[in-house]
Amino acid sequence: MATTSVQSQLNQQVLQFLSKPKKILIDGKWVDAVSGKTFATLDPSTEEPLVQVAEGDKQDVDLAVKAARRAFENGPWRTMTASERGRAIWKLADLMEQHLEQFAELETLDNGKPISVARAADVPLAVDLFRYMAGWTTKIEGATIPISVPYTPGAKYLSYTLREPVGVVAQIIPWNFPLLMAAWKLGPALATGCTVVLKPAEQTPLSSLLLGELALEAGIPAGVLNIVTGFGETAGAALAAHPDVDKVAFTGSTEVGKLVLQAAAGNLKKVSLELGGKSPNVVFSDADIDTAVKGAASAIFFNHGQCCCAGSRLYVENNIFDQVVEGVSQQAKKIRVGAGMDPKTQMGPLVSHEQLQRVCGYMESGLTEGAKAVTGGKRAGTKGYFVEPTVLVNTNPKMKVVQEEIFGPVVTAIPFKDAEDIVSSANDTVYGLAAGIWTKDISKAHQLAAQLKAGTVWINCYNIFDAALPFGGYKQSGWGREMGKDVLELYTEVKAVCTRIG
Numbered sequence: 082m083a084t085t086s087v088q089s090q091l092n093q094q095v096l097q098f099l100s101k102p103k104k105i106l107i108d109g110k111w112v113d114a115v116s117g118k119t120f121a122t123l124d125p126s127t128e129e130p131l132v133q134v135a136e137g138d139k140q141d142v143d144l145a146v147k148a149a150r151r152a153f154e155n156g157p158w159r160t161m162t163a164s165e166r167g168r169a170i171w172k173l174a175d176l177m178e179q180h181l182e183q184f185a186e187l188e189t190l191d192n193g194k195p196i197s198v199a200r201a202a203d204v205p206l207a208v209d210l211f212r213y214m215a216g217w218t219t220k221i222e223g224a225t226i227p228i229s230v231p232y233t234p235g236a237k238y239l240s241y242t243l244r245e246p247v248g249v250v251a252q253i254i255p256w257n258f259p260l261l262m263a264a265w266k267l268g269p270a271l272a273t274g275c276t277v278v279l280k281p282a283e284q285t286p287l288s289s290l291l292l293g294e295l296a297l298e299a300g301i302p303a304g305v306l307n308i309v310t311g312f313g314e315t316a317g318a319a320l321a322a323h324p325d326v327d328k329v330a331f332t333g334s335t336e337v338g339k340l341v342l343q344a345a346a347g348n349l350k351k352v353s354l355e356l357g358g359k360s361p362n363v364v365f366s367d368a369d370i371d372t373a374v375k376g377a378a379s380a381i382f383f384n385h386g387q388c389c390c391a392g393s394r395l396y397v398e399n400n401i402f403d404q405v406v407e408g409v410s411q412q413a414k415k416i417r418v419g420a421g422m423d424p425k426t427q428m429g430p431l432v433s434h435e436q437l438q439r440v441c442g443y444m445e446s447g448l449t450e451g452a453k454a455v456t457g458g459k460r461a462g463t464k465g466y467f468v469e470p471t472v473l474v475n476t477n478p479k480m481k482v483v484q485e486e487i488f489g490p491v492v493t494a495i496p497f498k499d500a501e502d503i504v505s506s507a508n509d510t511v512y513g514l515a516a517g518i519w520t521k522d523i524s525k526a527h528q529l530a531a532q533l534k535a536g537t538v539w540i541n542c543y544n545i546f547d548a549a550l551p552f553g554g555y556k557q558s559g560w561g562r563e564m565g566k567d568v569l570e571l572y573t574e575v576k577a578v579c580t581r582i583g
């Protein structure tokens with residue numbers, strides 16, 4: 082149960098939701114794990130348990146996949162009209178909007194993020210994603226294709242393609258934006274007529290469970306959305322390897338993405354991966370410096386740096402390096418760090434003890450190797466997984482803090498000489514998720530945008546997301562694109578139909 086001090090701030094409906102047993106959703110019914118086991122999800126600002134959640138494993142995954150298979154092959158989901166499917170998804174979005182406050186509080190309790198951010202960003206973006214995808218249900222089209230066939234001279238054919246749902250989809254999501262990542266994954270799967278087994282991250286299962294309740298209320302038929310809570314090494318691995326899953330969609334670390342890919346090879350299921358990043362954020366001396374400084378700070382400190390696209394390598398043109406570093410450090414010092422439920426908090430705790438150790442380990446390694454912390458550099462306080470917003474300088478390209486994804490509020494600031502010099506530095510990473518460019522010279526910005534190996538390039542802005550804009554990675558940042566029209570390709574198969582008509 083939630084701790085007393087936090088409880089007093091919570092919405093009545095959230096308290097009711099927390100007081101109910103947290104079960105697995107299979108075939109429209111909430112059930113205990115076959116093993117009967119549960120695990121605790123924690124409030125990262127207090128380190129106290131919030132609630133116990135069913136601990137699903139391979140057996141539960143089997144049952145969930147069976148339900149998803151039945152719902153795909155025999156259920157009404159595929160036979161209902163595209164318009165009906167769209168309305169069910171739209172209704173889910175409406176219900177989510179009505180439960181905005183509940184979702185925001187659950188997200189803050191479970192993940193630690195500031196309630197103001199959960200209210201303004203996480204929940205509205207998730208609602209919007211479902212509405213955007215609801216619109217696609219009626220627009221998933223094939224094409225008619227003129228064919229020539231040299232070895233049947235004179236014959237006439239009518240040929241067309243159909244776009245069909247890929248089938249039963251396993252979706253494994255992370256803890257940094259729990260509801261939004263569920264929406265990114267579920268929206269296109271539902272829009273295309275697939276059925277799903279969703280596995281939320283073990284650190285943050287609560288908002289997915291509320292989403293499951295609302296999906297049933299919205300009229301999404303039993304078995305279309307199944308939710309198995311549990312750990313990655315057990316439930317997640319079983320899903321990725323399951324022989325009756327047609328596709329696995331994963332968001333998380335590059336390391337685990339490679340495991341998912343290997344597990345998926347058994348039945349050659351389709352794989353899409355949205356993985357890590359070490360995104361360069363490039364400030365030229367002709368930028369609006371004030372805007373660039375605020376933008377660079379928010380690029381790394383938003384969501385406590387727990388964003389796969391965080392602007393974690395800040396490249397600044399030589400002649401303004403000190404000014405920008407000083408500006409970003411001042412921004413860092415002003416950030417109010419505290420419990421997410423406090424409306425004044427701007428940065429909450431990291432999600433878990435493991436993440437706290439990981440981020441502190443990176444800061445220590447950077448400092449030991451000769452980097453200097455202009456601000457921050459260590460844990461904040463002793464209770465809760467808080468760390469100081471940190472700006473590191475005096476790094477070199479070989480250091481772990483420059484090469485590896487830290488996934489915390491730690492930026493390395495690095496000077497550069499000119500537009501040529503920056504291309505090789507910015508691309509000197511195994512990742513390729515996002516990049517930022519700050520300049521008033523629009524032709525320079527677009528020339529650099531074309532040279533950066535990244536799935537998203539933000540110019541004079543950062544962390545701008547929209548349901549219509551595709552997002553995903555080059556290189557080891559992943560396979561495929563989330564959102565936009567592009568994501569529909571990940572959830573559909575193309576069937577060519579060819580008829581001799583003369």
Ligand code: ADP
Pocket residue numbers: 253254255256280281282283311312313314316317318319321332333334335337338340341
């Ligand atoms: P992080 O390292 O940031 O915690 P992960 O990549 O470990 O992120 O986790 C993202 C998601 O992947 C979570 O839902 C987690 O349970 C799941 N996961 C972790 N390990 C595996 C695995 N071996 N197979 C499948 N899923 C996994």
